[in-house]
Structures are given as C-alpha cells and as structure tokens.
Amino acid sequence: xxxxxxxxxxxxxxxxxxxxxxxxxxxxxxxxxxxxxxxxxxxxxxxxxxxxxxxxxxxxxxxxxxxxxxxxxxxxxxxxxxxxxxxxxxxxxxxxxxxxxxxxxxxxxxxxxxxxxxxxxxxxxxxxxxxxxxxxxxxxxxxxxxxxxxxxxxxxxxxxxxxxxxxxxxxxxxxxxxxxxxxxxxxxxxxxxxxxxxxxxxxxxxxxxxxxxxxxxxxxxxxxxxxxxxxxxxxxxxxxxxxxxxxxxxxxxxxxxxxxxxxxxxxxxxxxxxxxxxxxxxxxxxxxxxxxxxxxxxxxxxxxxxxxxxxxxxxxxxxxxxxxxxxxxxxxxxxxxxxxxxxxxxxxxxxxxxxxxxxxxxxxxxxxxxxxxxxxxxxxxxxxxxxxxxxxxxxxxxxxxxxxxxxxxxxxxxxxxxxxxxxxxxxxxxxxxxxxxxxxxxxxxxxxxxxxxxxxxxxxxxxxxxxxxxxxxxxxxxxxxxxxxxxxxxxxxxxxxxxxxxxxxxxxxxxxxxxxxxxxxxxxxxxxxxxxxxxxxxxxxxxxxxxxxxxxxxxxxxxxxxxxxxxxxxxxxxxxxxxxxxxxxxxxxxxxxxxxxxxxxxxx
Numbered sequence: 001x002x003x004x005x006x007x008x009x010x011x012x013x014x015x016x017x018x019x020x021x022x023x024x025x026x027x028x029x030x031x032x033x034x035x036x037x038x039x040x041x042x043x044x045x046x047x048x049x050x051x052x053x054x055x056x057x058x059x060x061x062x063x064x065x066x067x068x069x070x071x072x073x074x075x076x077x078x079x080x081x082x083x084x085x086x087x088x089x090x091x092x093x094x095x096x097x098x099x100x101x102x103x104x105x106x107x108x109x110x111x112x113x114x115x116x117x118x119x120x121x122x123x124x125x126x127x128x129x130x131x132x133x134x135x136x137x138x139x140x141x142x143x144x145x146x147x148x149x150x151x152x153x154x155x156x157x158x159x160x161x162x163x164x165x166x167x168x169x170x171x172x173x174x175x176x177x178x179x180x181x182x183x184x185x186x187x188x189x190x191x192x193x194x195x196x197x198x199x200x201x202x203x204x205x206x207x208x209x210x211x212x213x214x215x216x217x218x219x220x221x222x223x224x225x226x227x228x229x230x231x232x233x234x235x236x237x238x239x240x241x242x243x244x245x246x247x248x249x250x251x252x253x254x255x256x257x258x259x260x261x262x263x264x265x266x267x268x269x270x271x272x273x274x275x276x277x278x279x280x281x282x283x284x285x286x287x288x289x290x291x292x293x294x295x296x297x298x299x300x301x302x303x304x305x306x307x308x309x310x311x312x313x314x315x316x317x318x319x320x321x322x323x324x325x326x327x328x329x330x331x332x333x334x335x336x337x338x339x340x341x342x343x344x345x346x347x348x349x350x351x352x353x354x355x356x357x358x359x360x361x362x363x364x365x366x367x368x369x370x371x372x373x374x375x376x377x378x379x380x381x382x383x384x385x386x387x388x389x390x391x392x393x394x395x396x397x398x399x400x401x402x403x404x405x406x407x408x409x410x411x412x413x414x415x416x417x418x419x420x421x422x423x424x425x426x427x428x429x430x431x432x433x434x435x436x437x438x439x440x441x442x443x444x445x446x447x448x449x450x451x452x453x454x455x456x457x458x459x460x461x462x463x464x465x466x467x468x469x470x471x472x473x474x475x476x477x478x479x480x481x482x483x484x485x486x487x488x489x490x491x492x493x494x495x496x497x498x499x500x501x502x503x504x505x506x507x508x509x510x511x512x513x514x515x516x517x518x519x520x521x522x523x524x525x526x527x528x529x530x531x532x533x534x535x536x537x538x539x540x541x542x543x544x545x546x547x548x549x550x551x552x553x554x555x556x557x558x559x560x561x562x563x564x565x566x567x568x569x570x571x572x573x574x575x576x577x578x579x580x581x582x583x584x585x586x587x588x589x590x591x592x593x594x595x596x597x598x599x600x601x602x603x604x
Contacts, residue, residue: 028149040137098312104247123252125224149213339494436466
C-alpha cells in the first residue's frame with residue numbers, strides 16, 4: 001500500500017488542524033460554546049480544540065484521525081487476518097511483564113503503569129480515556145461548564161453499586177477528593193492543585209470549582225487511570241480494611257472485582273455482575289501472573305500458558321520473535337513517556353551537592369563533569385538500535401513527542417547531553433579520570449527484563465570512556481523501592497502515561513516531586529535533583545493559560561533539566577501489547593498505556 005496519505009485527506013487534516021488552533025488564548029472556553037463542552041461525549045471539533053488548547057495536538061494526530069480506518073489490500077497482498085469470533089464468557093490468563101509482584105491497586109498510592117493497567121479494570125472515575133485519547137463519561141453521565149471556565153457541574157450515573165453493595169453517590173466523589181487532595185494520604189495530590197473545591201448539589205450532582213480554566217481537566221484530573229487522583233474509592237472499605245488491604249483488594253464500581261491476590265504469584269479479577277453496563281464485561285475471569293524474566297514470559301505466551309502480555313514493555317529482543325509467530329498479534333503504538341538512567345547525586349564520583357549554580361560553575365566540579373561525560377558518551381541512536389531494536393525515539397528530556405506542541409524538536413542538537421565521545425572523554429579527564437583510569441566500578445540497578453539494555457549501556461561506556469559498569473539485577477518492586485530511597489549508584493527506570501507536561505516535569509523534577517526521593521534518608525538535603533529555577537519554571541507553567549507562553553516555560557525547564565543532567569535521558573518508547581490470535585482485543589480497548597479488558601473475548 002502507498003506510504004503517502006491521499007492528498008484530499010491531507011488537505012482535510014490541514015484545515016482541521018488549523019481550525020483547532022484558531023482561538024483566543026484568553027478565552028476561558030477556548031473558543032468553544034458551553035454546549036460544545038457538555039458531556040457525556042463531545043464532538044470531534046471540541047475534542048480537537050481542547051487537545052490544541054492543552055498543547056497536545058500534532059498534525060500527525062489529525063492526519064491519522066482523518067485517514068480511513070482500513071485500506072483494502074492491493075493485488076497480491078494478503079488482507080489482514082481477523083480475530084476469530086468469540087462468545088462472551090471464558091477465562092483469560094495474562095503475563096505481566098517486568099515485575100514479580102503487584103504491590104498495590106490503591107489509586108492514591110499507584111506509582112507504576114503496570115499497576116493502573118490492572119486497576120483500570122476494577123475502579124471507575126467520572127471520566128475515562130478512550131482510544132482517541134479523549135475523555136468520555138464513566139460515572140458521570142453529563143456535565144456542563146460555566147462561562148468563565150471555572151465551574152464544572154457533573155450529573156452522576158444513578159443505580160451504580162460498589163463491589164461490596166454500597167450505592168455510589170456524590171458523597172463518594174467528595175470523599176475521594178478529600179482523600180486524594182491530602183498529600184499525606186495520596187502521592188497524586190498535585191494533580192488536584194488547580195481544584196479550589198468540590199460541592200455536593202444533591203446525591204447525584206457535584207460541582208468542581210477551579211482556580212483557573214484547564215483544558216486537560218476532563219482527560220487528566222478526572223480520568224480514572226493516568227490521572228488517578230479522582231479514581232473513585234469506597235470509604236467504608238478503606239475504613240474497615242485499612243489502606244494496605246485496600247491496596248490488595250480495592251473495592252470499586254468497575255467491570256471486574258478482585259477475588260484473589262496471592263502477592264508474588266497471581267492476582268485474579270472476576271466479572272462484576274452488577275456493573276452498570278449490562279453488555280460488559282465479556283470475560284468471566286482474568287488471572288494476572290507476574291513474570292519478570294524475558295524468556296519464561298516468551299515461553300509462556302508461545303505455549304499458550306498465557307494469552308496476553310501487559311505490564312512493563314516486553315524485552316525488546318522478543319518483539320521480532322513475536323512478530324514472526326503466526327499465533328501472536330503484536331500491537332505497537334507511540335508510547336507517551338521517557339526512559340532514563342539515574343545518577344545518585346549523593347555518592348562519589350557523580351556527587352553534586354548543589355545544582356543551584358550556573359552551568360559553567362558546575363562544570364568546575366568533578367561530580368558534575370562525571371555525570372555530563374557519561375551523558376555525552378551515549379549515542380542514543382546506537383542505543384535504540386541495539387537495545388530496543390530500533391523501536392523508540394532519542395530522548396534528551398522528559399517532554400515526549402506525544403505531547404506534540406510542547407515537544408522540543410531542537411533539543412537533540414542543543415542539549416549539553418548531545419552525543420560527543422571526544423568531548424565526553426575530555427570531561428572525564430578533567431574530572432580526574434583520564435581514559436577511565438582510577439574510575440571506580442559502579443553498579444547499575446536494572447530489572448531482569450532490562451538486562452540487555454544494561455549490558456549495552458555498560459558496553460558503550462566501556463568503549464567510549466574506559467569505565468566499568470556492573471549490572472545489579474533487581475525485581476521491579478525492589479528496584480522501585482531502592483529508587484525511592486536513593487539507594488543506588490546508577491539505576492535504569494522510566495516513566496509512562498505522560499500526556500501532559502505536568503506528568504513529565506512535576507512528577508519527577510520538582511524538588512517536592514512524588515518520584516524525587518520520597519523515601520530517602522532524612523539527612524539528605526534533596527532527592528535525585530533540585531534546582532530553584534527549574535522549580536519556579538515548573539510552577540509557573542502549571543498555571544499559565546496562554547499556550548505559547550506555557551510552551552516556552554515548559555521547553556525552558558526541560559532544557560535546563562537536560563543541561564544540568566538531572567538524569568541521562570535515553571529514549572521515548574513505543575507502547576507494546578501482545579496477545580494470542582484466539583484473543584479478540586478490539587480497537588476500542590487499545591488505549592496507549594492501558595490494558596482495558598472489559599470488551600475482550602477469547603475463543604475456545
């Protein structure tokens with residue numbers, strides 16, 4: 001088939017793209033009428049406008065949306081195989097990659113994509129994201145917005161029950177807000193920073209009052225999965241069971257309920273017979289089995305012991321093998337996130353006591369020179385080709401291409417981390433380690449699935465700098481704990497589900513960020529990174545409603561984070577899910593970063 005889009009489609013997409021961005025940035029409703037912002041679904045025009053207003057609309061997104069959903073096969077080309085028809089019912093077994101246990105499903109504490117992928121099947125929100133990355137009504141059946149864009153009134157779905165039989169009402173929305181906005185109870189309290197308060201109008205009507213208009217309110221703050229802050233929880237269950245048990249057996253209103261949780265072995269969810277949509281879920285039972293090692297994971301799906309792989313991305317070396325297997329379906333779509341190698345700033349030889357110095361002054365310090373030398377010694381293209389088999393995009397910051405308008409296409413050339421092996425060698429020599437002489441052996445913490453990546457990083461640094469890196473393989477939950485406690489030399493971990501700059505900036509690089517050393521020794525003055533100008537830029541962009549000004553602030557913060565080597569940015573990944581051909585996993589459920597299974601079926 002032709003690789004170029006039809007000229008008529010391209011022209012249509014161009015007009016739609018330009019129209020989406022044609023609005024007054026000072027307008028609190030972004031050039032839309034109140035009627036266009038009403039729920040439970042919005043028009044394509046309104047969706048495109050909100051994405052544009054949030055800075056999340058790229059021309060390629062519009063082009064893809066305008067293109068026909070399927071093109072006919074050309075002569076001599078086989079038509080794509082269709083999944084076998086399957087009746088409702090049955091059991092599905094999923095292999096969850098990259099981890100040996102599911103630590104929690106409490107949305108207030110979920111800090112891993114592989115956790116909210118499961119929780120999204122158990123818990124509900126007022127809205128839920130769809131395959132087009134726009135919000136639809138979930139527990140909200142309708143909504144409206146005030147003229148100034150500050151008051152959002154939601155009509156709640158009636159007749160909804162929790163898994164324990166409790167009725168869902170406005171009180172549950174208020175309780176969830178109170179719990180999630182408390183930083184002592186929720187690591188996602190920052191998501192609600194722009195919400196001044198929530199009012200109960202009656203049992204099935206609530207009103208959110210915002211400090212400033214927010215284009216991403218429906219798809220970020222209220223969305224049940226990636227946002228997590230307003231994923232609706234059950235007060236009685238939390239008070240009776242306590243937060244720890246609630247994390248293992250969360251009570252929600254979703255299509256499935258947790259019936260068994262053997263930590264480190266398996267987690268079982270079963271069809272919730274009283275789910276508000278009688279057509280869903282289709283399956284009777286789903287079992288999630290954590291499988292951290294790549295080869296056992298591959299063997300399990302090839303043998304049919306598991307029928308679907310979710311969780312962390314499968315090891316890159318497996319993908320071509322899966323693609324060659326006629327029994328498997330490999331789905332790859334752009335993944336909103338970044339992958340990095342993190343330095344411990346409190347350990348030699350990469351110690352930095354204070355990032356609040358001009359860059360040229362930092363370059364006089366041995367610890368910073370070591371960090372910068374390592375960052376400049378890694379050829380991202382080479383790394384992606386070898387470690388990810390070409391699947392991914394070079395990264396020099398946390399703002400990923402999926403953020404469209406905010407993504408800096410020039411940072412690859414302007415960042416201090418830009419690949420330059422000769423400059424890297426000189427930096428290391430200036431730090432006192434010419435040719436790597438006298439440089440201590442460092443340990444790189446990495447998961448079993450990331451072993452190949454770690455070996456390639458070690459090989460690149462040995463070749464380009466003459467230094468030795470040893471791999472220290474840890475199961476994913478252990479690695480996360482050590483990351484949170486800053487108990488490592490070097491550590492490989494990344495981020496997913498980053499659809500807004502707040503995800504890539506606020507969550508990691510703000511001094512008080514939820515992923516910036518939250519469990520570190522209290523004697524440490526800061527976590528992994530702390531820089532006053534970065535803090536100021538991040539806080540300013542959070543409340544800036546002028547799109548161009550926000551982009552400028554975001555890019556400036558992103559560049560400063562990159563230049564001061566908060567971490568070594570490696571790549572922006574693709575989102576990959578694999579399933580056996582007997583599984584029918586419909587397009588409506590193929591949402592980037594999620595594995596929603598309420599519409600899935602399986603043939604005998």
